[in-house]
Amino acid sequence: xxASNGYRAPIAVCAVALTAGLLSVVTPxxxxxxxxxxxxxxxxxxxxxxxxSKPFDPRDLIxxxxxxxxxxxxxxxxxxxxxxxxxxxxxxxxxxxxxPCTDPxxxxxxxxxxxxxxxxxxxxxxxFDLAPKDIPVPVPxxxxxxxxxxxxxxxxxxxxxxxxxxxxxxxxxxxDYVASLTxxxxxxxxDKRWQINGTDxxxxxxxxxxxxxIVFGDTFGKGFKPPGANGGDWxxxxxxxxxxxxxxxxxxxxxxxxxxxxxxAQLISSRRIDRLELTSIPTSGFAIGDRQFMSYMxxxxxxxxxxxxxxxxxxxxYSDDGGSTWTKDPYVRWDNIFGTSQxxxxxxxxxxxxxxxxxxxxxxxxxxxxxxxxKGDILNKTAYQYWRNGRWMPxxxxxxxxxxxxxxxxxxxxxxxxxxxxWQMTYLDVIRSAIVLRTARAPQGxxxxxxxxxxxxxHNQLYGGFLHPWSTAHDLYFTMSTWSEYxxxxxxxxxx
Numbered sequence: 188x189x190a191s192n193g194y195r196a197p198i199a200v201c202a203v204a205l206t207a208g209l210l211s212v213v214t215p216x217x218x219x220x221x222x223x224x225x226x227x228x229x230x231x232x233x234x235x236x237x238x239x240s241k242p243f244d245p246r247d248l249i250x251x252x253x254x255x256x257x258x259x260x261x262x263x264x265x266x267x268x269x270x271x272x273x274x275x276x277x278x279x280x281x282x283x284x285x286x287p288c289t290d291p292x293x294x295x296x297x298x299x300x301x302x303x304x305x306x307x308x309x310x311x312x313x314x315f316d317l318a319p320k321d322i323p324v325p326v327p328x329x330x331x332x333x334x335x336x337x338x339x340x341x342x343x344x345x346x347x348x349x350x351x352x353x354x355x356x357x358x359x360x361x362x363d364y365v366a367s368l369t370x371x372x373x374x375x376x377x378d379k380r381w382q383i384n385g386t387d388x389x390x391x392x393x394x395x396x397x398x399x400x401i402v403f404g405d406t407f408g409k410g411f412k413p414p415g416a417n418g419g420d421w422x423x424x425x426x427x428x429x430x431x432x433x434x435x436x437x438x439x440x441x442x443x444x445x446x447x448x449x450x451x452a453q454l455i456s457s458r459r460i461d462r463l464e465l466t467s468i469p470t471s472g473f474a475i476g477d478r479q480f481m482s483y484m485x486x487x488x489x490x491x492x493x494x495x496x497x498x499x500x501x502x503x504x505y506s507d508d509g510g511s512t513w514t515k516d517p518y519v520r521w522d523n524i525f526g527t528s529q530x531x532x533x534x535x536x537x538x539x540x541x542x543x544x545x546x547x548x549x550x551x552x553x554x555x556x557x558x559x560x561x562k563g564d565i566l567n568k569t570a571y572q573y574w575r576n577g578r579w580m581p582x583x584x585x586x587x588x589x590x591x592x593x594x595x596x597x598x599x600x601x602x603x604x605x606x607x608x609x610w611q612m613t614y615l616d617v618i619r620s621a622i623v624l625r626t627a628r629a630p631q632g633x634x635x636x637x638x639x640x641x642x643x644x645x646h647n648q649l650y651g652g653f654l655h656p657w658s659t660a661h662d663l664y665f666t667m668s669t670w671s672e673y674x675x676x677x678x679x680x681x682x683x
Contacts, residue, residue, distance in 0.1 A: 226372030227437055230288035233372035254316045261319035263460055266328030272456055275512045280428075280442035281380070281449070288376075292449035296379050323463040334517055338567040346572070346579040353633035354609070354626050359640055360681035366437030368666060369403065370674035374437035381427075381443050381451035382408035382420060389666030389675040390600070392472040393656045394428065394479060400510055401440065401666075402426045402469045402481065403675065406451065414648075414671045423466040424483075425451040426510055432657065434664050438677050444511055454513045455483055455504050462488050464499060471534040471600070473542065475562050479506040481513065482533045482544075487523075490550065494597065494617055498523045498549040501531040505566070519568050521585050523549060529556040530585040534599040534612075536630075537562065543601075543630045544571070546585065551597025551617050556588030557631055574631045591632050592625075600653040600665070607660035613640065613652040620644075622652035622667065624682065640665070640680050647671050 226233045284291050367373040369386050377383035386406040394400035406425045411418030427443040446452035457467040465486050472481045485499040503519040506512060521530040530546030537543075542560050547553040557574040564570035572579035573588040580587070597615035604611060610627045616637060623637035640663075643649050648670035655664035655677075663680045 227366035227368075227374045228287070228372050228376050230372075230376065232288060232290075233376065250311045252312045252314065254314050256316050256318040258318040258320055261321050263321045263323045263463075264326045265323045265458070265460065265463055266331075267325040268328055268331040269458070270328060270330055271332035275452070276446045277452065277511050278445050278447060280445055283375070283380075283439075283441060290379050292379070295449050296382060321461050321463075323460050337518055338569070340569040341564065341567060343561070343564075343570050343572050343579075343581050345581070347577065348574055348579045348629075348631050349577050350631055350633045351628035354628065354635045356636040357624050357626055357638040358683040359624065359638050360683060362641060362678065362680045364646075365434065365664070365677040365679050368438060368440075368675040368677050370672070373674070374677075375427075375440040377440065377451075378408075380449060381425070381445070382449060383425060383451055384408050384411035385413065385416065385418060385673040386425070387416070387668035387673060387675060388469065388598075388651055388653065389668070390469055390472055390653045391655050391666070392474060394472075394474050394510060395477075397430055399429045399431075399656060400426060400472055400474075400479065401429060401438075402454070402472060404468050405466055407673075408450075411673075413673050415673055417673075420450075422451065422453040423457045424454050424469050426454050427451070428510070434655065434657070434677065435679070438655075438664075454510075455481070455515060457485070465489070470501070470532050470598075471536075473535055473537050475537060475542070475565065477507065477509075479510050480504070480535065480565065481506075482535050483515075484531055484549065495550040495552070497526055498531045501533050501546065503535075503566070516566055519566055521546070524584075524586075528584065528586055529553075529588055530558065532597075532599065534601045536601050536603060538603045538630070545591075545599050545601050545612070545630075546588075547594070547596050547599065551615060552595045554590040554594035555592065555596055555599065556585060557591055558585060558588060559630075577631075592634050598651050598653070602654045602656060602658065604658075604660045609660060611654060611658075611660075611663070613654055613665060615650050615652060622649060622665075624663070624680075638682075641667060641678065651675070 369377045369383055371378050383406055386403040388404040389401055391399050391401045403425050405416050406422040407418035408420030427440040429438055429440050431439040443451045455467045458464040465488055468484050470482045470484055481504045484501050487497045487499050489496045500520040500522045504513045504515045523531055527548055531549040533544050533546040535542055535544045544558040546556050558571050560571045573582050573585055575587050575589045595617050599614050601612045610630055612625045613622055616623045620643040621639045622641045624640050625634045625637050627634040646669055649667055651668040653666045658664050661682050663682055665678050666675050667678050668675050
């Protein structure tokens with residue numbers, strides 16, 4: 188996200204959970220883990236700069252620049268409906284360097300070295316920075332994007348869907364930090380290879396046998412400085428791929444979708460206009476055959492309270508070229524009526540003949556509803572059935588869905604474990620200030636009581652909690668973001 192208002196910092200019971208802090212790092216208990224003194228990349232070049240003992244230099248106290256913001260209202264004429272998007276620019280994905288600690292693009296990613304005569308003092312540059320506050324005004328678009336034909340309406344009918352007996356709460360054993368997945372010093376050195384200095388989420392799905400796709404949210408390159416989302420080169424979402432099955436020492440990202448050398452491309456477009464469409468954030472992904480699907484939320488604006496935001500709709504995008512380019516379906520959208528509509532933040536999971544969609548309203552304070560659709564009708568909204576009072580039933584929108592259990596819930600992640608025939612769900616519980624785990628025998632529940640996986644007392648300002656598809660019933664790998672670092676870590680939990 189572009190604004191640094193802390194939208195993803197969880198609402199905690201204690202104020203300390205919202206204060207700035209550093210991500211706690213615990214050395215993974217594995218025989219082949221990196222030495223404790225090295226970052227997750229194993230590269231000495233990624234170590235933080237060590238303070239140098241030297242005489243006091245007044246230049247160290249002088250900033251390079253002092254910017255004074257000047258906010259002002261700005262009218263933005265917005266053509267409606269949208270125009271066609273320009274063709275996406277893509278280059279072949281760069282493979283990992285033969286020597287992992289080699290910088291593939293030092294001319295792009297390395298900061299310039301300071302210059303100037305020794306002993307000289309340069310006074311900071313003072314500038315007045317215009318900070319427009321956009322007021323979007325819709326106007327007719329003479330050249331709207333052409334729309335494909337709307338799918339014909341179908342009538343899926345009503346089916347019984349009783350709940351199954353609930354399971355006892357999971358017993359969570361050891362929970363370890365495994366490695367940094369993004370940012371400086373991460374396992375794949377995302378800052379050096381793709382200019383991903385700060386990002387979050389890390390939503391994963393099996394894109395094809397032996398390969399996992401991982402998508403991140405608002406991403407920043409040069410100029411990024413934690414905490415929070417900030418800096419230059421803002422991309423609303425980026426996507427990588429991994430074939431790493433040895434997760435105990437971290438997850439390697441092999442390639443990413445790129446639009447230029449050493450640069451990860453944005454996938455799903457956004458209009459970048461506050462109070463119209465500020466960004467487009469992925470919420471889940473899955474594959475059916477050779478087609479990739481990604482649910483996302485169109486964010487209208489970030490709320491004034493941390494952990495709140497307003498969406499335009501929850502939508503679905505798809506890719507037929509392995510995730511390189513994506514199409515936002517214009518019809519499979521759940522509009523956000525009065526800011527209270529269900530299925531704005533969704534997690535979609537294929538199982539059997541159906542794809543199940545778990546969804547919450549915008550922000551992190553709502554409860555979960557459930558829908559399903561036959562795998563062959565994913566892009567036909569009239570084919571969706573919503574779980575209501577023990578039945579699957581069609582409806583014009585998702586607000587008829589019953590609540591699976593009371594919230595608050597944020598950033599859902601759901602997987603089906605075929606070996607144990609159990610469903611697993613993780614999400615951020617802002618009341619507990621923790622990422623929690625629930626399990627169930629059936630998608631409609633009954634769902635177990637939550638068990639705490641990770642608490643903010645251990646990892647300050649945490650959120651997310653997205654399950655790796657190759658986890659098992661008892662060995663869970665998941666990604667975790669922290670607002671204080673604004674980057675993603677790989678975590679591991681033993682569950683009984």
